[in-house]
Amino acid sequence: MQASRRKALGATGAAVLGAGLAPTIARSQTGPIKIGMSMPQTGGLGGGGQSALVGLRMWVDDVNAKGGLLGRKVEFTAYDDQSNPANTPGIYTKLLDVDKVDLLIAPYATVPTAPIMPLVKQRGKLLMGNFSFQVNHKVNHDMWFNNAPWNDADGWSDGFIAIGRAAGAKTIALLASDQEFSQNLANGARALLAKQGLQKVYDQNYPPSTTDFSSIVRSIRAAKPDLVFVASYPNDSVAIVRAAHEIGLGSQVKAFGGAMVGLQFTPIMTNLGSMLNGIINFNTYVPGMQLPGIEVFFKRYEVRAKEAKVDPLGYYLAPFNYATGQMLEQAITATKSIDDKVLADYLRKNEHKTLVGPVRFDAMGERANQRVITIQFRGVKDKDTEQFRQPGKQVIVHPTGDANGKPIVPYDAARKG
């Protein structure tokens, strides 16, 4: 009797539980596909982050206009991490445990991304990277795919150093911000210098809170380097360019620039104006680069950017974030699944057709077909945003396949415009 009562209770319990779960399971298969991320929307990286968000939201709107993915709408959530890496682990935990998102996209940049890598690996989640540099090198997560067109440090510094070597440079000064991204990059550049036979005459890391770089630039000038390679974040990049313009680097300097993040953002370029002339720096897209269909994207972006009060041109991040969506879309459509492992497998084994060209990944989830360009600013005028729409203000000087001009050296001659 007691046993049959237990059975009845058990059956009732199972029925109640089943009734409770059934709609949940049904909903998770027919409700929207949830994609979540944090993005620097304020703080030092906020300008880039907001522009990147416009690109991603354009893809969400496009895919939903076509009826969604696997017949389900795409629901997109982006929290502001304030450019603060301390905020990102908490945000991604919330995305997974409270919002219960299906897919994750990383925040823009290395510094906010690095702290979430162990969490994402532990949870076995696919993570679409967002212009980070070497965040997966030590973590070795097999479901990481970076949307950036670079791979290793060589891809970033190769063009700059090759131009310097061709101009007869023998010595170099290295200046890097004391944070994850710049340090990874500077370490890569240091390794490359040894191979290239360049002698370091100045090698310093500066704290990200540095206000004025006059003293640092004066030290660099005293070291009389042939090349000045800088790995910096947006606010520092502006201060370094200004200080270099005011204090001078010395007439022997053949090239100045390298890996300065921020000089790709339109408001910063407009603000620095003619001070940019002569600088040789990395970039990902500039007018004149051949990418079919990208002009149409930028025309649509312009309208959205104006409404959102963000970077009016958006060359650096917006198309690559749209491409992130395109890669997810292709993987989901081809596999008819949103399972992280299935999608990761597809992303690893296939080439993806995107707005920024074909994309293939290596075993570490970085770009197998790198396409970082090195540009030189030329003839830039003050207070003019429109000039950056024209080819010629950022002349591509490396690599050969994309180049549309030759570098002007030394820096003193090039800075005259």
Place this chain on the structure above:
Amino acid sequence: MAFSLDLLFEAVLFGVLLGGFYAAVSLGLSVAFGLLDIPYVAHPAILVFGAYCTYLLGTAGIDPILAGLLLTPPFFLLGILLYRFYYETFERRGGAEAGVRGLAFFFGVVFIVEVGLILAFGVDQRGVQAPYIGSSLEIGEFRIPYRMLTAFGVALLLTVVLTLYLSRTFTGRAIKAVGQDEGALRLMGADPVRIKQIAFGIATGVNALAGAVLIIVGPVEPSLDRLYIGRTFCVVVLAGLGSMSGTLVAGLILGITESIVLMMLGASWAPAVSFGLLLLVLGIRPQGLFGR
């Protein structure tokens, strides 16, 4: 890096200019926190607000320094209103938690200013252009950025004006007195709340000109205040609460130390050496360099 006297001289010179800039952005806090004992953590946010107002006037072709001067009276009024609100809603009620509630109030102001600036201007950097930005005074091999000279000049001007005002005028002396003994001031027939209101107006008015200096030295973005909260409080505490000339000297000490470390020893050490110096001074003189 090889040591040379020329480099050391330039390090000190750049340090003096940088120190002047630190003093310029700290003087308002020296009045509000140093003299009035108000936990004015919104000081750097108001500073950034001043910088944005300068930017706005700059788009109409007004020189940044002139814009800073034009903005001083409206910022003085803003300070009076801000203090009146703080007094009515927090200070007047007193109690053991008055200080903590005051902190909460000013943190609230910080968030409102930051979000307001984001909504109005977006998150991109904003800068101004003027003949003295991006160029330098050349004396032989030496090159001194005009924008840093401007910051130093404004710091010097503000220090002299505030020192004279606080020591030579009745209201100025009353402001100094209200920080020391409110009750005694009341017995002398002065209204401490009114005096504090004027002092807070001055602290905020000074921030308009300091905000102009901030955007002259470098572009601004809405959350830039976070970078300055530690540094401005450091200058005021190192100076000794309420000393205007002390604020200038403390700014110079921090600026020179930072510049020498950046140029001669290794850039990474600059914040550690600067804040280590603060701890050392406070260990020897807890009241600060010029505090009583």
